[in-house]
Amino acid sequence: MPKAKRVAKLQEQTFMFICTDGPETKGPREEFLFGHLDHIEANNEKYRVAGPMRDTPDGEIIGSFFLIAADSKEAAWDVMRDDPYIGNEMYASIVVHHITPACGDWMGGVIWDQDEIRANMKKYT
Numbered sequence: 001m002p003k004a005k006r007v008a009k010l011q012e013q014t015f016m017f018i019c020t021d022g023p024e025t026k027g028p029r030e031e032f033l034f035g036h037l038d039h040i041e042a043n044n045e046k047y048r049v050a051g052p053m054r055d056t057p058d059g060e061i062i063g064s065f066f067l068i069a070a071d072s073k074e075a076a077w078d079v080m081r082d083d084p085y086i087g088n089e090m091y092a093s094i095v096v097h098h099i100t101p102a103c104g105d106w107m108g109g110v111i112w113d114q115d116e117i118r119a120n121m122k123k124y125t
Helices: 026-031 033-042 073-081 114-119
Strands: 013-020 047-054 061-070 093-099
Touching: 013 073, 026 033, 061 073, 073 093
Parallel strands: none
Antiparallel strands: 013 061, 013 093, 047 061
16 A cells, blocks of 8 residues: 655644534625635635535535634634624634644645654554
């Protein structure tokens, strides 16, 4: 079995914002859409990836996700706070997690070395 290419771990931390719509979200989503898009375009370099969440590929939007590159959770919130969707409290809930992008097509490979993991199991499990 071929091994994936080893790539460097991203230098800057990544924070995932999972923003869930509520019953009152549709109106504000339409009202603040272009301000939201302007905000993302103006800060594009701080987003690793972002987009709407749907229950099916063609279904209604049920929320949004944002992966933000930042030095701290507070710095990630500084980016998000100025988004009109966030500033106008459009979402019913927002959950934020620190994540480690570790593998996949977008990463271009994997960040780990299995020999290093085997030698340091306690650190990795």
